[in-house]
Structures are given as C-alpha cells and as structure tokens.
Amino acid sequence: MKMNLKLALAFGLLAATGATLVAAQGSQITLKVFTLTAPDSIKELNAAFEKENPGIKLNFEIVPDPQYGTAINARLAGGDAPDVFGGHARQEMTIWQKAGYIEDLSAEPWVASLNAASKKLSTIGGKVYQFPVGGDGLGFMVNLDLLAKANAKIPTTLPELRAAMTKLQAANIRPLVVGFKDSWSSLVWSSMIAANNIYRVDDEADANLIAGKTKINSAAWRGVLKSMRDLQGFYDMKIALGLGGYDEVKNEFLAGRVAFIPFGSWIIPEFKKSNPNLKFALIPYPGNPTGTKPWASSIANASVMVSASSKNKDAAKKYVAFLARPENYKKYASSANLISSLKTVKSDLASEMDPIVDAITEGRSATFPFQSWPGDTQTPWMDMLGKYFADNMTESAALQNFDKAFEVQRKK
C-alpha cells in the first residue's frame, strides 16, 4: 500500500517535534536544594530563578531541625548529596570540608561583599566554603505587659534583672521559664552570660582557648554555669529539667504566662503571626555588672553550601549567587528577619529586636562560641549542661569533662 504524501509529512513533523522535545528535556537540569530553613520569600525567589534560568528546574526541600542533621548526614554518607544544601553556619562546615563533601566557593562573586564576621565564619584555611544567609541576636525575650503589670522596668544589669524578677514574683507572675530537658535553653543562655562576662572583657578568650593556652575549666567559665544555677530561685529546677527549651518554653511565652525566656531573634516573625496582641521585646541579656552596658550574643543563621560531588556545580553556584545578589538577598534576609551578612545590603528588621540591634551596632556583641570553637563542641557542651543540672555536679567537675571533649575537637 502506498503511503499518502500528507500522512508521511505529518508523521515526519511529529517525529521531528518529538525529537526536539526529547532534546529540550535532555538539556533541562534538575537542581536538588535541601535545607533546614527558608523564609516565606523563598517561593518568589525560586520562581524568579527558574524564570531567569529556563534550563534549570529546582527541586527544593526543607527538613527543619532537629531532623535536618540526621537527614543530610545520611544523604551525604550514602552518596546521595543534594547539589545545594544547608548547614548551621560553621558547625557542620568544618566537618564536611574535612570529609571532602563541600565545594570551594572562594571565586564566587558574592564573596567580596561578605562582611568581616561572615567571611571569617565561612573561611577554612583561606578558602570560603559557604554563603551564610544572615545573623540572629540571642537575648532575653521580655513580655512588656507582664513587666508593666508588676511595675518593673526593663533591666540593663544583673542586679536590675534580679529586682525585676523579684517584683514579678511578688505580683504572682512567673518571672523566668527555661527548659533544660534538651539543654537548648542552657546552651543559648550560657552563651549570653559568656558574652557579658567573658568576651566583654577579653577579646582573646577564644583565640587562647583554641591555641590550647587556656582551659574552659577556669574561674570565668565556672562563673557562667554558676550564674544560671544562682537564679534558680526565679525558675524551678525540677520544672526546668522536665521542660523542652525550644517549643515548650516558646509556647509558655506565646501564651503570655511568663515574663522572660532566653531565645533568638529568628522567632520574632512567628511570635507576631501567632499572637499579634503580644507586646514583647528582645533585649541583650542583662548579665553584666552595674556600671556597664549589656552585651548581646550573635549567632549566624543557616548557611548554603555546594556539593563537591555535584554533577551540576555550575548551576548550583549560579543558584547561590542568585540568592546573594543584593536585591534578592534583601528580600530573603528581610523576610526571615535576619541581620545582613553582606556589606552592601541592610535588611529590614522587626522593631522588637531594636535593643539587640543597637548592641550589635555599638559593638556590644560576641559571636556564639560554638561557631568559633573547633569541630562540634556544641553537642558535648549540651551534654555537659544536662549532667551539670540533673546530676547536681560542681562547675569544676562539669567543665573538666567538657575540657576533654574540647581537646578532642581541637586536635582533630
């Protein structure tokens, strides 16, 4: 049977179209992005990236803490590394860099725009391995209504904090809630106390520790632990040991049942959304002596890294560079209420954190120590705090144990 010419042409056209489609699909890259956190603006930013790069499709996945660490480590160890993935600022970067999981990003265009602290945080041996998405302030969250009800003023020194909490107790208001069950409250609180009593007076404190010239088991660090225990008249130790420091403490504050909790600035958008009537502020922890100003503890938020084994390294780097572009980064950082990590961008921040921002701007802030100390010292520090409170250990015994863990990390 002879084939009709029109039919043959139609088949030919169809085949050609199919071939073109297959070819087009072949050039399409699917970029796997796996991270622990992202602001609301990420959808808009991701859509803009895909529009700007029609050959790249994003497969964007968020697994929040505390599951993220497990998930990403399992994927990295299993040889299923995402092209772009997140981390807790410096915490994992040093481990992953040693394991050969992450790509050197030193030649990327945004590196020159990083502010000094962010660049230091992201550098190992002179090479930059991550894009830090911004910073947060750690301090005491204050319920302003409860403070007013007890006729107490916002404290700016340790004696003032004690006075305010005494007034709150007299007014039958719970002054302070901390949760030591998971050691989260004690972790952040200890960093705030250290900012006020160690880093405020000693610029070289961390450098000397890392060089092995000093030990954690020192009068200054023993004072940090003792300071938390000394205030247990304002929180019940048994309650603290049975309470989760993150969600459960946060919920007490959101419900307006407590005047002070130790927390970080990233939670402010969630507080405003969940309870718009809550009047609160985030202040630098007033753990400083009379006659001085309180210091804030600052902590780098998440960071973004590129997999060293990625088959799409160029596209991955393009994505990170897109996020770091000033107009995009401003959207990202403002939406997440993050202090900018770029010299060229000033993010819009919630007014509730003005006291913390003022402290940071005036240079009254210290970096979260676990982002400066070598390797993963945060986990042993949290373990140590858990035992210090639960087993009623002495400061010296607890810190001696931690010194051993610190030494292991230092020598790695």
Added chain:
Amino acid sequence: MRMRSQTALLFLMPALLLYSLIVVYPTLNGLYLSFTNSTGSARGAEFIGLTNYERMVRDVSGFLKPLMTTLIYAALVTAGQTVIGLGLALWMGKLPRLRDAARVALFTPGMLSLIIVGFVWSFIYNPLSGGLNLLLTSLGLELWTRSWLGEPGLALPAVALVNIWMFAGHSAAIFLANYLSIPSELLESATLEGASGWQRFWYIEFPLLAPALTINTALTLIGGLRVFELPYVMTRGGPGDATKVLNMEIFNQAFGQSNYGYGSALTVALLLIILSLTLVQNSYLRKRELNT
C-alpha cells in the same frame, strides 16, 4: 506431584535475592563496619580490628550505663505490658458483648506513630501546663503533681508507661486469642467443684495461657531492648543520662558524630544482647509450656 528441589529454589530465588539485598547485605556490612574507623567520609575507612569493641567495654557513659538503662526499661515494659495485657484479656474474655469494641479501642494506640505519641505525651507530662498535672490539680491532688520527665528517678518509668499504654492492647489481643481457646468445660467443672475465681485463674487459666505468655514476653522484651523513638522525642536521654538508652548512643555516634565504625560496633553488641536474652527467655518459657 512433588516439586523438584531445583524448581523450588528457582521459585524462592526472587524472595531470597530481595532478602539478601535488604537484610543480609546490610547486616554483614554493619558487622564489617564495626571493625573499621569509618566516619562516613568520602575518603573511606581503615580496618582497626577489635579496637571499637575494646573501647566499648571500657566506655561507661557511652555503653555500660545506657545498656543498664535499656535493660531496666525493657524489664519495666515487659512486666507492665504483660500484666496489664493479661488483665485486659481476662476482662474482655468475660465480657463477650463488649469484646470486639474493647479490642479495637485497646489496639488503636499501638497503631499510632511512636514519634507522634512521644510528642503528645510530652505535652501531657509538661510540668507547667501539661494535662496530667492539670488533672491532678483539678482533683485536689496538687501535691502529687510532678515534673514527670524532669526528675531522674521518674523519667524512665514515665516513658515506659507510654510504651505500655501503646502496646498493652497488642499483648491483650494475643492473650485473648489463647484464652478463648481454653475449653469452657474445664472452667465450668472447676466452678462446680467449688474453685474460687482466683483458683480458676491460677490453676487453670494462667498455666493454659503459657503459649501466649511466651510470645508476649518475647515480643515485648525485644521491643523494649530496641527502644529509641519515645525517649528520643520525650527526654533526649535526660535528665542527665537517666533515660539514655543504647539505641540513642548508637544514633548519636553514627549520625551525630559520624562515628559509623563505633556506632556499628554498638549495634552489633545490642543485636547479640537481644539474641541471647531472647534465647534464654524462650527456652525457659518453652520448657514451662511443656510442663503444663
């Protein structure tokens, strides 16, 4: 027609291959890893012989103490779940009209996710606004309120209680199936002979429930020794190390500190402990079954 052994092997092959792939290979690989210093890094691992095992037997906080906590937890759960399961089964056995509804109601908690149950009970145990303390306060029992997960002596039993709450229905279902197979003539004749309720239970029902007791205690003991999710979600091993079970240390070594070699050695040790305890318990209870 009898099947030739070669044909049988051919039919078994797909299942054997799948089993080897997902069970045998990972187990053997885990065993191999336990003799290495693997950190999961792209640079591979070195064979270090028995070093991980030598470290383990000297590791008080990372092995011996968590092992003891695991054994206490498994004992609490096995005893609690068996006794409560048995009680529930006897209760359901005597109430045929309620039996089906009760069985479903008691079975339901065990069908929930351990993670979800852990979170829910964390809120119930919350010392400030948790349901349990609020209930006790509303009943005028304020003195009984506690920081359930915050007191070292209370935390482990509090977590074990959640485990028992979840799976007592499973134990009850197994006991009930066995109970319903006891000939009613036996119990009726005992009643006619003047046996009291307790005597009927102790001399007739309980000995005849021996097969269910063997299965229940074996399953509960294995479940108790393998525990991870509930203490992980509810206490993170605290206060201090009061609820840190062996699987939490394995998780911490492998996924927290990337010590896959040492984590694997701990896993092998736990596997051997579970195997030995289950074998001892099973052989004892099987002998008891035969004697009855």
